[in-house]
Amino acid sequence: MATPVPDATDGNTVTTDVPARLDRLPWSKWHWMIVIGLGTVWILDGLEVTIVGNIAGRLSEKGSGLAVTAAQITGLGAALYVAGACSGALFFGWLTDRFGRRKLFMITLGVYLTATAMTAVSFSPWWFFLFRFLTGFGIGGEYAAINSAIDELIPSKYRGRVDLIINGSYWLGAIGGSLLSVLALNTSIFPANIGWRLTFALGVVLGLVILLVRRHVPESPRWQFIHGHGDEATELVSDVEREVEEEKGQRLPEPGSTITIHQRKSIGFWTIARTVFGAYPRRATLGLSLFIGQAFLYNAITFGFGSILTTFFGVSTGDTGYYFAVIAAGNFLGPLLLGRLFDTVGRRIMISSTYLLSGLLLFGTAWLFDRGSLNATTVTACWCVVLFFASAGASSAYLTVSEVFPMETRAMAIAFFYAVGTAAGGITGPLVFSDLTKSGVVSDTVLAFCIGASLMCAAGLVAVFTAVNAEQRSLEDIATPLSSAGKPQTGAATASGV
Template sequence: MGVQLIRDGSAANDPASPVRQDNDRVIETSIPARLDDLRWSGFHTRVVLALGITWILDGLEVTLAGALSGALKESPTLQFSNFDVGLANSAYLAGAVLGAIGFGWLTDRIGRKKLFFITLAVYLTATAATAFSWSVGSYALFRFLTGAGIGGEYTAINSTIQELVPARYRGWTDLVINGSFWIGAAIGAVSAIVLLDPALIGPDLGWRLAYLTGAGLGLIVFVMRMWIPESPRWLMIHGRPDEAHAIVDEIEKSARRHVQDQPQPAFPKVRLRMRSHTPLREVAHTLFTVYRQRSMVGLVLMAAQAFFYNAIFFTFALILTDFFGIPANHVGWYILPFAAGNFLGPLLLGRLFDTLGRRKMITLTYGVSGVLLALTGYLFSIGVLTAQTQTIAWMVIFFFASPAASAAYLTVSETFPLEVRALAIALFYAIGTGIGGVIGPALFGALIDTGSRTSVFAGYLLGSALMVIAAAVAWRYAVAAERKSLETVARPLAFVE
């Protein structure tokens, strides 16, 4: 039922192949079909919790950085300018870019589970160090390292979601886990309200305690990560089919606990040639030759959402304080409804990505969020919005933008072969964030510094245009991957006819 080893060296060194493989072991396995056949179980719930809590911590981290902008400017030690705030946030994103590439490469070579602990250690250490920053430079450096850990998390977590969750639930699960970022954002907002209250804590101590609190909460993740096994799909290709078979047996036992008397169906099998790793030459050939159209779609979606999100969210507090006169210690109250819209979007619209389909929903969410940003940006520029109505407008915009952003990760992680999945996520996240995300916060920080609503509106129009262009690209080229096995959407490179 599980794995059958076949000795077959006939195609091991096919000169027509872009890479030579020395390993001649071929397995015939039903593991992908068995994983996709499962109904939702306690195992899948534990996976969602263990992965979602990481995104909650990331949301906490990023929200604190945004909400603490005013406190950093008022800090007697650091005395940030708006440009310094934008620069530090760009450093965080630059770290995430480089971390995603480096850890993404490692994820495909040594597995998803090991990377979970490496990236988490980097993240926690750097976050704690941020609390002890003594200058603008040291703060930016520690934010860079924190971003590196988070960038690695993006690749390992999105790979794991795709490879452990049955096809019929894959879209909604991916969107909700990525959307859980905003639960952390809400927690960060509440924390900022308390920690930045001058009646309770001094201005140079509150933001430091905020980062230490985030690092302390992150220790919980180490325990929860024990619940997640290595990806059976990754194991079966990397020469460890027995381990893969044992893991799937345990998952099935958990999922079928109440229906043990039902006969097991006959699952279709695939034949795969085991390999120790996938050379970078084959990765490049796969992404930019075999799947170049999918690569273009992934890059456009990633870049558009990265600019849209990071430019606006990282300068959220600056808009409220500089243009609406909201005190820095009150910004958290405005982040709460914003975070609610961001989480409710994936939660309520996520099912439609599995029913109506990827192409329609990606086009809808990108297009609507882009048009709404242009409209509300115009209202902001002519001064008709208050802090409250501006926040409501952002809440509605990001109800659609949040599932759109998560769909970018979903698209990249499910439309490429297993052997290059993590590195594909890393590359497109890195390139997209480098183009859109790193530039965005620094650009908007500079636009806000001008004090001109018209200048800020111009930045909003740029973000709006990028989202509308991405919607058009998705409508024309996105892959209909809903409810399909990963091996059907993108055949493994190790596949043997």
Template structure:
């Protein structure tokens, strides 16, 4: 086992990255995925519940929301997600990954339950905003922790698969809607409220799972705690070696030389983004904003399109969400391994471009009224089979683009900007277009979303970089290594 060693002054060498990357796949990695990756399942559950329950919430005698207000509550959720990502992203880099992913899940639990007790538009929007803040904070803390503890050879595959589990939550939300909106089972006014309350209560299980996850050793080493980082890795290695049954594989690369230093300042973060990694910043902004508009504009208003243009009853929306969610779930699992084998640049470009082209075709068919409700669902299922890994790859890209000391903040900034530009406006605009009742306006919205996906594909092809099977430190050197 290679040990860290001190050099002159505050400079030291550490094998922590190499030791983490050489580990064979183990139960420990599954625990990391289960305990932290559940974030995306929760987000999928939340988003789909609102999408599937949109008609029931619109018809609720206690809330009395218009179609435009339904879109605005979706935007409120995303405003909370933006604020939560920025605030908790900063805290994650300052205080550590572990502390923050406990705080964010508690905020989610309390806010989701409170949503079930909303009494008017403003209370519903406020509690949705707080729920979004919890989920936004989760994205920053959890994405950084997962990327830092998964071996480099599997990082792309795992990151895309974990982000893709958003759609497992979507399927769960759609299935739940079929029950809670069935008047033969429960009064819809009680049903939609129970969905939020039960969903929040179930998240308590996550607290137990996360108690077994250590602090990220990479965060510890870049924050001047090499001894603690070494002890955490040693504990992980002991457990893995015991289950592995033979000596661990040799290290594939040497130590990283670092200097003890404080937390990255906001000035440093902005300097790195605007000057040292300007092209990566442009790439990250483009990927995040384009996929956010495409996803949020369509998915948050999916139920309204089905009810308004295809006359689908609110209680049956879940049947149409399920195949759509399945396509989104399968995409990252089927195509994810190719992001580690073929490479990031080729796969990201291809998935964005294919989904954009197919969306143009689908929008044209929608405008001319050629599709039934099921054919429209099938079209979107195929489109988002490719769009889902593309969207997940946006998070992967921004996480790999910048130094460890600012990784959570970088993820938060790009998530916030992409969501603000593409996500907050999208649902409100599409809600307004749907309320207008003209297919040509909706088709125009689809065409604009398709154009953005094609723009993202072009940007990736021009500015994309190779990160597959490489350590995070070799893709972007830590700030502590620049001495």
């Protein structure tokens, strides 16, 4: 095992090689535990959103146990879920930077589990809507706590592909939610007032399984050494190194650099804001462009997905779940198959190309739709191709904002850009696309497609000029921590373990 650099302290100043030691680790069972414990929450989010969208019709029927309309479920219910996700991301994002990743990703999962369980036993509309808000509150907090922890624990060589695949796993949940809703809506199997409750109960079961694994996920050593827990960070990394060396049967190479930082307990909110928007305006513009572009593209396609199929192609409402499962599969395959290229070909080329390609392909789909050249099967195939690239691009938006800002601002930056993107997609998007996709007028739906495609292409062009070449680079090299007392040191001093 490589010899760790002892903490060289002077008051609250410490020199450490923890980031370099984490980044030079080979892929191991320990990393799989991180991925499973933290990454699988996106499956829950996809399950949640898809289930509610697909069972809205059943909840509005007599005998469902709730006196609500489908419009209230997809309108008020969706808006409250989005509001909860935005506020949860900002609230828990601030706490994550202040009190640590591990404490918060345990709390946010607990909030999600409790709220989902309470949703399953809803007896009144106000109860249902309250816990839809709180479910979103927990999920929003998960995005900030989890993305920051993953990027800080995964080696730089694999960070891009792992982050993309994890964010893309949302669509595995969407596939499950689509197929599960078909089963839940079958009244020959479950009574009308029971089936929809069981779908939420399944989310609780999956969350409990994730909680069991997550108990073993450690705090981020990067957060620890900045916030006055340098000894704990060194001990944790040393334990991981011993575990990896035993698994691989060989000693690890010496780490390549050290960094000297001034330890601090917390970072003020205004310091974070000034850093993100004052010191890194180009990166902030990039983050906003990527999030807003993907939010509008996804709403252009998915918000009126069922209405488009039923209105223009005569698909029955009970069968739309099968079509959605197909495009969800296309969404997951994008990050899965393209993720590695973000670490090898590079961030700038892959981010810009996935955004531009998906936008141009959606323009092509709009043209074919306007000509009347598509049916339910071929329009779904077109959406699959568009979303294959769009999903990789959308996942890279989360990767980008989680790695291009300083360590101390990471969770809050993720929370802010996620909140902006979610608000654009969940509030502005429906206002723009609802009437367009449900009007039954071909030109209106074509306009919806073109709006989403235009914003996606615009974001891709922004990425051409502003994307950061962050592939296989240490987080501290991409953005120097605010607490840094100098540039990272490399060479003989590190090799000697001094």
